[in-house]
Amino acid sequence: MKADIGVIAGSGLYSLLEGAAENDIDTKYGKPSSKVGIGRIGKVDVAFIPRHGKEHTIPPHKVPYVANIQAFKDLGVTRIIGIGAVGSLREDYKPGDFVLFDQFINMTNGRRDTTFDEGKVVHVSTADPYCPEMRSVVADTMMTAEINMHKTGTVVVINGPRFSTKAESKLFASSGMDVINMTQYPEVALARELGICYVGIGVVTDYDAGIGGQEPVSFGEIANKFAESEQHVRALVKEIIPLIPKKQSCSCSRSLDGAVASKSVLE
Numbered sequence: 001m002k003a004d005i006g007v008i009a010g011s012g013l014y015s016l017l018e019g020a021a022e023n024d025i026d027t028k029y030g031k032p033s034s035k036v037g038i039g040r041i042g043k044v045d046v047a048f049i050p051r052h053g054k055e056h057t058i059p060p061h062k063v064p065y066v067a068n069i070q071a072f073k074d075l076g077v078t079r080i081i082g083i084g085a086v087g088s089l090r091e092d093y094k095p096g097d098f099v100l101f102d103q104f105i106n107m108t109n110g111r112r113d114t115t116f117d118e119g120k121v122v123h124v125s126t127a128d129p130y131c132p133e134m135r136s137v138v139a140d141t142m143m144t145a146e147i148n149m150h151k152t153g154t155v156v157v158i159n160g161p162r163f164s165t166k167a168e169s170k171l172f173a174s175s176g177m178d179v180i181n182m183t184q185y186p187e188v189a190l191a192r193e194l195g196i197c198y199v200g201i202g203v204v205t206d207y208d209a210g211i212g213g214q215e216p217v218s219f220g221e222i223a224n225k226f227a228e229s230e231q232h233v234r235a236l237v238k239e240i241i242p243l244i245p246k247k248q249s250c251s252c253s254r255s256l257d258g259a260v261a262s263k264s265v266l267e
């Protein structure tokens, strides 16, 4: 059982891999969010994990992020495409638009966010957390698709499951953050620790509380908006996957070079 590319997204994308085998996988960090779907898109073996479980029963703060990324690693995945709903913190990032993340700000708490808890001290750089090679492929593909897309975006990741207050939204927006989400962290950081390329795509579902004078929306409205975008997401993912070079020319797989503390540093 192996795969080249991992996709982690909402359960609505299950149909991406029609007729895929569902595999019960256990990792040294426990089970991932659900059985892992493995199938082919073109000539590429693709593994799919619905981040919140197949029936959307796992809240953002309880997603088994470490097991999900380790499951991909165990399958031999070298590249991950992560997709999620985001709220907009600026008026020109409109509902229905897609955002290609280039930076994150972590405002979560209490989540296990490293695989390096014991044994050795490792400080992985997340200065540029998203894979430049994958970002370039996705940006080029999105330019030709009928999607209004933004090539850059700083995503602030909150713990949830509650949505922001108007004051929090105002603070995030005035601090230069572009969109808000509950799952990008620690997902992208864990991929980096394991030397896996990660590209993050946000689908704007709403304006965050009070942004642009808009009234806050309910989760139901957000889910409906995301569902409207799903056909575009599916089409995009199917188009991107065959275009991603098999051979990595980025430095993501070398994320541990110089990151492990030596004995002399500790003394």
Ligand SMILES: [Zn+2]
Pocket: 131, 132, 133, 134, 196, 197, 198, 248, 250, 251, 252, 253
């Ligand atoms: Zn990379």
